[in-house]
Amino acid sequence: MSAELIPYITEARPDTGLTNGKIGIWCFLASEVMLFGAFFASYIVLRTSAVEWPHGSSILNVPLATVNTVVLISSSVTMVMAWASLMRNDLSKYRLFLGLTVMFGFCFLGIKTVEYSAKFEHGLLPSTNNFMAIYFIMTGLHGLHVIGGMIVNAYFLFAAPSYWEHDRELLANRVENSGLFWHFVDLVWIFLFPILYLL
Amino acid sequence: MEARHESPAHKHAADHGHGHAHHEPGFLEKYIFSTDHKTIGLQYAVTALFFLMFGFTLMMMMRWQLAYPGVPMPLIGGLLGEARMPGGVMTPDFYNELGAMHGTIMVFLGVVPLGVGGFGNYVLPLQIGAKDMAFPRLNMISYQFFFVGGVMMMATFFMPGGAAQSGWTSYPPLSDINPGQTGWIVSMIFIITSSLLGAINFIVTTIQLRTKGMSFWRFPFFVWAQFVTSFLLLLAFPPLEVGAFLQLMDRVAGSSFFLPSGLVVSGQILPVAGGGNPLLWQHLFWFLAHPEVYVLILPAMGIVAEVLTNNTRKPLWGYTAMVYSIIFLGFMSFIVWAHHMFMTGMGSGIAAFFQTTTMIISVPSVVILAALFLSLWGGSIRFTTPMLFALAFLPMFGIGGLTGLPLGLTSSDIQLHDTYYVIGHFHYVVAPGTVMAFFAGLYYWFPKATGRKMSETLGKAHFWLTFICMNGVFMPMFWLGLAGVSRRLYDGGASYAHAQHVLWLNGVSSWSAWIMGAAQLLFIFNFFWSMRRGEKVDRNPWNATTLEWEAPSPPPHGNFVKDVVVYRGPYDYSPRGYSSDFRPQAQEA
Amino acid sequence: MNAQKLLFLPELASKHGGDLDRLTLYVHILMLILFVGWAVYFVLALVKFRASANPVANPDGVQSHASSYIEVAVVVAEAILLLGFSVPLWAARVDQFPAEKDAVRVRVVGQQFAWNIHYPGADGVFGKTDINLVDAQSNPLGIDKKDPAAADDYTTVNQLHLPVNKPAIVYLSSMDVIHGFGLQEMRVKQDAIPGLVTPVWFEPTVTSDDMKKRKGDDKWSYEISCAQLCGLGHYRMRGYVVIDSAEQYASWTADQAKAAAESGGDDEWN
Ligand code: HEA
Numbered sequence A: 001m002s003a004e005l006i007p008y009i010t011e012a013r014p015d016t017g018l019t020n021g022k023i024g025i026w027c028f029l030a031s032e033v034m035l036f037g038a039f040f041a042s043y044i045v046l047r048t049s050a051v052e053w054p055h056g057s058s059i060l061n062v063p064l065a066t067v068n069t070v071v072l073i074s075s076s077v078t079m080v081m082a083w084a085s086l087m088r089n090d091l092s093k094y095r096l097f098l099g100l101t102v103m104f105g106f107c108f109l110g111i112k113t114v115e116y117s118a119k120f121e122h123g124l125l126p127s128t129n130n131f132m133a134i135y136f137i138m139t140g141l142h143g144l145h146v147i148g149g150m151i152v153n154a155y156f157l158f159a160a161p162s163y164w165e166h167d168r169e170l171l172a173n174r175v176e177n178s179g180l181f182w183h184f185v186d187l188v189w190i191f192l193f194p195i196l197y198l199l
Numbered sequence B: 001m002e003a004r005h006e007s008p009a010h011k012h013a014a015d016h017g018h019g020h021a022h023h024e025p026g027f028l029e030k031y032i033f034s035t036d037h038k039t040i041g042l043q044y045a046v047t048a049l050f051f052l053m054f055g056f057t058l059m060m061m062m063r064w065q066l067a068y069p070g071v072p073m074p075l076i077g078g079l080l081g082e083a084r085m086p087g088g089v090m091t092p093d094f095y096n097e098l099g100a101m102h103g104t105i106m107v108f109l110g111v112v113p114l115g116v117g118g119f120g121n122y123v124l125p126l127q128i129g130a131k132d133m134a135f136p137r138l139n140m141i142s143y144q145f146f147f148v149g150g151v152m153m154m155a156t157f158f159m160p161g162g163a164a165q166s167g168w169t170s171y172p173p174l175s176d177i178n179p180g181q182t183g184w185i186v187s188m189i190f191i192i193t194s195s196l197l198g199a200i201n202f203i204v205t206t207i208q209l210r211t212k213g214m215s216f217w218r219f220p221f222f223v224w225a226q227f228v229t230s231f232l233l234l235l236a237f238p239p240l241e242v243g244a245f246l247q248l249m250d251r252v253a254g255s256s257f258f259l260p261s262g263l264v265v266s267g268q269i270l271p272v273a274g275g276g277n278p279l280l281w282q283h284l285f286w287f288l289a290h291p292e293v294y295v296l297i298l299p300a301m302g303i304v305a306e307v308l309t310n311n312t313r314k315p316l317w318g319y320t321a322m323v324y325s326i327i328f329l330g331f332m333s334f335i336v337w338a339h340h341m342f343m344t345g346m347g348s349g350i351a352a353f354f355q356t357t358t359m360i361i362s363v364p365s366v367v368i369l370a371a372l373f374l375s376l377w378g379g380s381i382r383f384t385t386p387m388l389f390a391l392a393f394l395p396m397f398g399i400g401g402l403t404g405l406p407l408g409l410t411s412s413d414i415q416l417h418d419t420y421y422v423i424g425h426f427h428y429v430v431a432p433g434t435v436m437a438f439f440a441g442l443y444y445w446f447p448k449a450t451g452r453k454m455s456e457t458l459g460k461a462h463f464w465l466t467f468i469c470m471n472g473v474f475m476p477m478f479w480l481g482l483a484g485v486s487r488r489l490y491d492g493g494a495s496y497a498h499a500q501h502v503l504w505l506n507g508v509s510s511w512s513a514w515i516m517g518a519a520q521l522l523f524i525f526n527f528f529w530s531m532r533r534g535e536k537v538d539r540n541p542w543n544a545t546t547l548e549w550e551a552p553s554p555p556p557h558g559n560f561v562k563d564v565v566v567y568r569g570p571y572d573y574s575p576r577g578y579s580s581d582f583r584p585q586a587q588e589a
Numbered sequence C: 001m002n003a004q005k006l007l008f009l010p011e012l013a014s015k016h017g018g019d020l021d022r023l024t025l026y027v028h029i030l031m032l033i034l035f036v037g038w039a040v041y042f043v044l045a046l047v048k049f050r051a052s053a054n055p056v057a058n059p060d061g062v063q064s065h066a067s068s069y070i071e072v073a074v075v076v077a078e079a080i081l082l083l084g085f086s087v088p089l090w091a092a093r094v095d096q097f098p099a100e101k102d103a104v105r106v107r108v109v110g111q112q113f114a115w116n117i118h119y120p121g122a123d124g125v126f127g128k129t130d131i132n133l134v135d136a137q138s139n140p141l142g143i144d145k146k147d148p149a150a151a152d153d154y155t156t157v158n159q160l161h162l163p164v165n166k167p168a169i170v171y172l173s174s175m176d177v178i179h180g181f182g183l184q185e186m187r188v189k190q191d192a193i194p195g196l197v198t199p200v201w202f203e204p205t206v207t208s209d210d211m212k213k214r215k216g217d218d219k220w221s222y223e224i225s226c227a228q229l230c231g232l233g234h235y236r237m238r239g240y241v242v243i244d245s246a247e248q249y250a251s252w253t254a255d256q257a258k259a260a261a262e263s264g265g266d267d268e269w270n
């Protein structure tokens, strides 16, 4: 990339006090908020205008989802610790915690797969009713975000050494940003869980 | 500051020494997979111009059916196959395909990519003194998303179901049951993604890559316009993306987000679960599509401001007021969307709210337009080709905007909703308005991109023909609309009693459109001819003040030979007691 | 000259339409003033300040605050049109429905590509409908004949009869996609949305016969035009409206009731 042309990749611009990447990720998250915001709004509209709407817990597997919630939250924690150990210049710890984060991601997806296949077996499909439909589209899209976050984290896991030699600051910045995204994905789930499974 | 400004970049380059500058880029890297904002800008511009022309061509075909319903179309009538045009007469389905695609192409593949992707990408970094966009590779990727989306959109014409035929608004249930819609949705998802990535890039670039001395209040108005536009794209598009996902589910996964219970289509009960809500789509769509229409106009306003000041040789009148207005416009555009839904059975409370916000949002536009008008006063006006187009924009946008008022009041909208009056209204803003402004921009920045000027003679001929024909096309629509002729009518209203006495106006529109189509050949010729043969010019042929004219024409990779520093506001024309009639932003005090 | 003529609007044939037209006229007057005002200034400026006539520009430009006053004036004018006219007129449309007893009530159900019209009959009660009973030919609305209330109901296709000078309430709906119920001369337009029933009301003031005389064309008829894109037949989704005098209407309803009684309430064809 024509990096020699572009300032403020690693250090903050004095008058804004921010790096390019930081503003970028916040803009991206803003649009993500609008995305999921629109989903939640649609959910409310559909639910209020529907004649009957099943009670989530009567169809979905609450225990599994609870486990998943715990998994995601812990993954956020390890994400923070990975970044922290990077700040403390501890590469091995960083790789350990980031590895854990990615692994938790796999856990989450694994459990989701179990849930999905159970639904399919019981013939519960998007065409069954709008509750199932919105369940699949919202959790499905959230799942895609999880995969996206995992890919990014995996990249920073394996590319870490080379970064480590060239530009530690850059690595730290980028890990911080991917962390922000990961926390967002986590946060979305914190909202999805109650509205789909509990309410 | 200068030192700090440079250090990270150098350090970084040193760190991993594999930047562009280090080896000669090959053809692919230079033209296809370039990360240079100028190349990408040109890619956007040319692709978008092609789409504009294509969308226009579709409409010229529709205009035949509107003017001469049922009469076989000469020449091309036979070429499009019996399926679409049996005996040279287009089928209603094909008419609807053309209509939906015209709207979609013009808005999402023509005007937005040209205004934001083209002009924005090329000019904005230059105007703020940046060497490139903040995320060059992301920039390339967003073009590629746009390109793929566009190609897919074209491809839908040749898919089994044909292209989408439910209007660019794609209202369900129709869009859920009509053929051709799936391809439209998938292409839209690509185009939306492209816009989102682009918007992020613009915002970061504008905030971070301003050169030394380029404070926000020294931005050329064009930069402000692009900056606000980016926020609209960033925040308004996601809801449409949601709508697209939901509609995709309805079509491929058999869900019924937009399908209420108990639908009976042509005597058969529709086999779906039901329980959905058709209006949900309209809210998701218009929540995007109203901000979107300001995305169509703001870059145009920016261009006009640049060309106008340069050719009146005087500062922009009321720059500050214009900036505040455009920001306010941006905010307001998020809370007026339901004025497109007045006739869906709105209670008096909600209707009162949305028509009030709609009246409020017209005020900043009035302020901006008035400021542009007043900027003329006291000027020394040069009637160059870009200036002619920029001047034409003012009354044209004025007419389009003014006709928005009766639409914005629920009670007068009753008679006008979904008639040709609406078509007239928004075309006056987007076609004689935005398209004319874009022509101004093309003629104005052409020398910067090619080092040559376009022919003034051809340009002026192109202007007058386009200007007259534009009005010939759209002015009659107001009468059609007031007479109550509905839009999207395959026969232009020929079967309705209340339309009989105005049907002849369809002929006027059509002939104007075809003549205007022919007139565009002047432009296309001028465009390509001037690339090779046009008059050679130096870096600042228009004696302009803004930074893009500090760079050589065409600017090299990295734009400026040496870092530019800004010492004053954007439009310091004819300063008192100064040797020349313009003082560039980068001119030391 | 009246609003209709000035604005090339269709003939007016409803009670509330006059107010709407007046508002439309006032808005257009405001638009015209702004347009002419600015256009005159525009031309003046272009001539006065062309480079040849004014080689050196004056960087200060306009000093007066006229424009601010104009903008304030525009705001005031818009506020008056909004609060003084549009909002109350709309409220009258959607909030102040006439009492059901002194109005004619019909269901109008859009369908690709026709308007089904359902009269409640003498008892003034609409019979139940059930989509499983829908039959494109004999029973497009799926009226349930076993429902006593349905016994005296009658339906027509694309034929809406209403008495003059009596409020009419139309309960709009659709069977398939969104249609737009438009009565040009009545200044009525409302989307017919599947899954929803949207009432609209108006009071016809001119009978079809009078309007024919006014037009000097005895084949002329009021029309229902579909305003919303609803598929390939959108352009031909046209219905007819007949505004009868009280007597005409009485006899027409009598015929309908009789026909309905004979054929068990599923007669479509008049
Ligand atoms: C660039 C695009 C653009 C712009 C800028 C606007 C601007 C406005 N629009 Fe428009 N609009 C569209 C594009 C645009 N619109 C499109 C595409 C549709 C149809 C979509 C569809 O259904 O397919 C639409 C439809 C539409 C509707 C829905 C109509 C219907 O379906 O029934 C409404 C209703 O409120 C509306 C209102 C307005 C208003 C109040 C403004 C205001 O912002 C206007 C403010 C501007 C002014 C008030 C001008 C002031 C001028 C002067 C004071 C000086 C005049 C001087 C001279 C003329 C010399 N528009």
Ligand code: HEA
Binding pocket: B046, B049, B050, B052, B053, B056, B059, B063, B099, B100, B102, B103, B104, B106, B107, B111, B166, B167, B168, B169, B296, B423, B427, B430, B431, B432, B435, B473, B487, B488, B489, B490, B509, B513, B520, B523, B524, B527
């Ligand atoms: C930005 C938006 C935009 C633009 C610019 C236009 C431009 C034009 N539009 Fe379109 N139109 C829409 C958006 C737009 N339209 C939308 C959204 C609809 C509603 C669709 C629906 O119902 O769903 C619509 C509907 C619509 C209708 C109504 C159809 C119907 O209701 O059945 C008509 C009818 O005449 C029409 C005509 C035209 C014409 C004659 C132009 C002309 O002004 C065209 C002008 C264009 C040019 C002059 C092209 C110039 C380009 C070049 C010269 C390229 C040169 C190339 C190179 C140099 C490489 N349009």
Ligand code: CUA
Binding pocket: C110, C113, C178, C179, C180, C226, C227, C228, C229, C230, C231, C233, C234, C235, C237
């Ligand atoms: Cu029914 Cu258009």
Ligand SMILES: [Cu+2]
Binding pocket: B289, B290, B293, B336, B337, B339, B340
């Ligand atoms: Cu709008």
